[in-house]
Amino acid sequence: MVKARVAQRPARRQDRAARPRIRATAWCVCAVVTALLTGVPAASAGQGAADLIVNVTHRARALHPGEIVVLNVRTAEAPAALGATAFGAELRFFPAGPANVWAALVGIDLEVEPGEHVVAVRATAVDGSLAGTDYTLAVEPKQFATRRLRVEPRYVDPPPEVVERILRERDQQAALFPVSTAVRYWRGGFLRPVPGRANSAFGRRSVFNGQPRSPHSGADFLSGTGTPIAAPNDGVVVLATDLYFSGNVVIIDHGWGLYSYFAHLSAIDVAEGDRVRKGMVVGKVGATGRVTGPHLHWTVRLNNARVDPLSLLELFPPGGGR
Structure with a gap:
């Protein structure tokens, strides 16, 4: 394994005269x-x-x-x-x-x-x-659609007694994703966590009960309550709990800054600190938290960046090496 030893350096625009850029289409070597x-x-x-x-x-x-x-x-x-x-x-x-x-x-x-x-x-x-x-x-720029959903009012205008909880949970999650564990647990291709159809809701601007909220930072897989959820790759469970907005959640650290976040579960089958293997059941699909019905919400974070899980599945399909 080659170790990374490089100082942080802010991104800057490249001098076009000194370094010409080459463009190509997606799914090829683009430059x-x-x-x-x-x-x-x-x-x-x-x-x-x-x-x-x-x-x-x-x-x-x-x-x-x-x-x-x-x-x-x-x-x-x-x-x-x-x-x-x-x-x-x-x-x-x-x-x-x-x-x-x-x-x-x-x-x-x-x-x-x-x-x-x-x-x-x-x-x-x-x-x-x-x-x-x-x-x-x-x-390149991308235009994301807007989704408009109706949910319970308490998930749009939370009562005062839960505000402290919401802030605490927000800070707890914010502290997890910037951590890049030195161990790379994941290997080879990634599995679909459930067999249901995945929609393309990633990135859509969300409007709940007429009020704009944060963009949708995951992919939703349509699946029935109780469907087993498989770990897409090896990792360590860093959070397994109930959150106000996300309901029952399991977060897996795959190492090197890569995380899987499963939300709205009906059951949690792992505990924090558990080492999980690819394909291991970590929970069941449900409809807990701010939802309109049962489904699996899967968020992927890479070095704290919010990225589309379907991108990960296409770049590293099941059965792939390395």
């Missing part, structure tokens, strides 16, 4: 940049340190807010360390097939501004020399 990374000798490195030639590519359904991007880096030799930063988050790389090809996951948050965003890639050679290149992701 390729081959850069000569000039080794900067460390204090202990000799003058004979070899340069690293890095080829950077990516694949994604599309470069829109709410999408996951797989960043691939090819090095001339196995580096001592490889890392990158994107959208303010540090990326971790894992081997991705052929020798000296590494991959990392990038999350484009639901409300990222369209435009050019820089991924700063940095590598350390075995002789201590340093190398780096900037790679641009051109995020």
Whole structure:
């Protein structure tokens, strides 16, 4: 496993004259940049340190807010360390097939501004020399539909006695997702948690009882009450409780900043701290919390970015390797 060791670096617009951008369609390698990374000798490195030639590519359904991007880096030799930063988050790389090809996951948050965003890639050679290149992701705008729902009034205008609870639960969840666990639990493809049909509600602007609320940050799977919910991949349960708006929830930390959040469950079958395996039942579908009927709400967070679970399923389908 290649360790990520790179300082945070804010994204900036790329100089078009110095670095031309190449566009292509979704589901192909959308851009390729081959850069000569000039080794900067460390204090202990000799003058004979070899340069690293890095080829950077990516694949994604599309470069829109709410999408996951797989960043691939090819090095001339196995580096001592490889890392990158994107959208303010540090990326971790894992081997991705052929020798000296590494991959990392990038999350484009639901409300990222369209435009050019820089991924700063940095590598350390075995002789201590340093190398780096900037790679641009051109995020395109996306229009999300609006959904209008009727729910119980207490979920739109909560009574005063539950406000403190709501704030406490909000802070509890906000503290979880920025944590990027150093262990990568997930491997290979991701499973659909339930067999029911998934609608495309991710990102829709929500209006409850005529009042605008936060965008819908997950995918809803239509399934009957009591349907078993399978862990989409390995991980550790970091929250298993009842929340005011989300009802019964299970949150799984898959490692390296990737989380699954299941809401509105009728039953919770795991406890905080449990190690779960891909396919293990973690709960049952229900209609608890702010809902209009039984279904499974699945949210995915990647380095705190709100991303579409269907993006994860398409990039890493069941049976996939790595």
